[in-house]
Amino acid sequence: MVMDATNPSLLFLLLLLLLLLGRGLSLVAAGSYQNLTVGSSLSSSGPNSSLSSPSGDFAFGFWPLDANSSLFLLAVWFNATSPQVVVWFATNNTNPVQVPAKSTLQLTQAGQLSLFDSNGQGVWSPNAANAIGVSLLDSGNLVLYDSSGDLPWQSFQNPTDTILPGQSLGENSELRSKLTSSDFSPGRFELAVQSDGNLVLYPIAIPTGNVYRAYWASGTQYDKKLQLVFNSSGSLYYQVENSSQTSLTSAAIYSPTDFYERATLDPDGALRLYVYPKNNNNNSGSTNTWTVIGMLPTNPCQTIQADNNGGGGACGFNAYCNFDDNQSMRLNCECVLGCKFIDTNRTYLGCIPDFTVQSCDEYQSNQYMFNEMPNMDWPGNSYEHYTPTDEDTCRALCLADCLCSAAVFQG
Structure with a gap:
């Protein structure tokens, strides 16, 4: 059929159809964007404890602690991997927010995302108001959005120990390691994007927070607008204003289309780049496990040394460090002969003599x-x-x- 474009009624119908189609597209987009709306909530007890991203790759909600399953973190994690891995968790001044059963997370009528413990006491809330929805994106970014479509808060701008493809860290941002793989308390190491233009890895004293001498630095101090970037193509690098990109590791680039990827500052002070094959990548030859493909520094045993001003290095006193650079890329602490670990679950504390220590008396x-x-x-x-x-x-x-x-x- 040939349409007469000069017919006013046909033009009106055409404009109305386009308007309806446009509104329909907007509603579809909004529908995929909303996961938690004003007045809705999640609970640490029962089936409504988490929500997933549209693809199901990530989940957000209450994560039970390994050490005490009656306590929960508010966290984002890889949902389709085994094991699942937490990539972000709520903190108050770097300390993880831990809540008991029957705690709730609610987007209040005032547009505030608030976490309440089992007594109804508010224990955490991001610095954002007037949100109309909360969404977990397929990138792993947890976002609050308002009626204008702006994002007053997002987890990508408030990282903990991990960054993901599509995420970047600007000046005065940092990653802080966990204390151990199962203890989410602030750990012994920090990756800082400093305002002086330097990207630096520091040992941190526990529990005082004293910063020891850096064990790695980019050497870009006095440059402007430093950024640490994990781009959507899977490249991890840093760059300064008007400068080329500098890869942070020598690892090959794995496509995020075929692999889940993360860069985590681990409890032993190494920033490791991990990949995990997706289900649609069965022909990659990779096993279904998290594999380390790069790390910084390349040998923490040689780099993280005891500080003359304090600090026990990678493994504490009376201990030494072994590094497997071919397989797991893991740092292992061992006691020197004649000594034993102070705590076998926290080997970084070092070792004590397992014999009577010599004395100058007799x-x-x-x-x-x-x-x-x-x-x-x-x-x-x-x-x-x-x-x-x-x-x-x-x-x-x-x-x-x-x-x-x-x-x-x-x-």
Whole structure:
């Protein structure tokens, strides 16, 4: 049929049809954008404890703690992987917000997203108001949006220990590691995007928060507008204004179309880049597990050293560090011979002697012997230094000194 464009009634019908189609498209878009609306809520008890992103790749809601399943975090996690992995959690001054059963999360009539414990006491709320909805996007970004479509708050701008593809960190942003893999308390390491233009990894004293000497830095201080970027193509890099991109690891780029990806500052101080194959990527040759494809620094055992101003390095005192750079890329702490861990669940605390420590009172050198540990060092300032000397003389000098606990011979 040929339409007469000069006919006013036909033009009116055509405009009305386009208007309805446009409103329909807007309603569809809004419908996929809304997950939690004003007056609705989630509960830590019962079936309505979480909501998922449109694809089901991510979930948001109450996450039971491994150490105590009666306590919950408010978190975002990978929903389609095994194991599922938390990528964001609500905090108050870096401390995780933990609530008991029968706690609720509600988008109030005032447009405030508020978490209430089982007594109805408000324990957490983001700095945003007048929201009309909460949505978990397929990127893993949890967003609050208002009637104008603006985002007054989003989890991508308030990271914890992980960043995801499509996320970037600007100046004065940071990642803070967890204390252990199952303890979400603030950990011993921080990745800071500093206002001076430097990207820096720091050890942090627990529980005081004292910052020790950096163990890695980008060396871009005094540059402008530093950003750490994990782009939607799977590249992890940093860049400054009017400068090229610098990859943070030497890892190959995996497409987020085929792999779930995350970069996490782990409890041992390494920023690791992880991938996990999606179900539609069965021909990739990858196993269904989280695989480390890159990390920074490349060898934390050599980089995270004891600080002369305090701090016990990667593994604490009386301990040493092993690093598997071929398989798991994991850092393992071991006690020196004759010592045992202070806490086997928190090996970073270091080790204590499993024998009677020598004393200068009635000291007899023949009661002690050396345990030799090749290819080891004992970093820090020595209180005595002998040169030139040979190994036998070095042994004898230490045994003759009631204060000497270890001798390092470099032949």
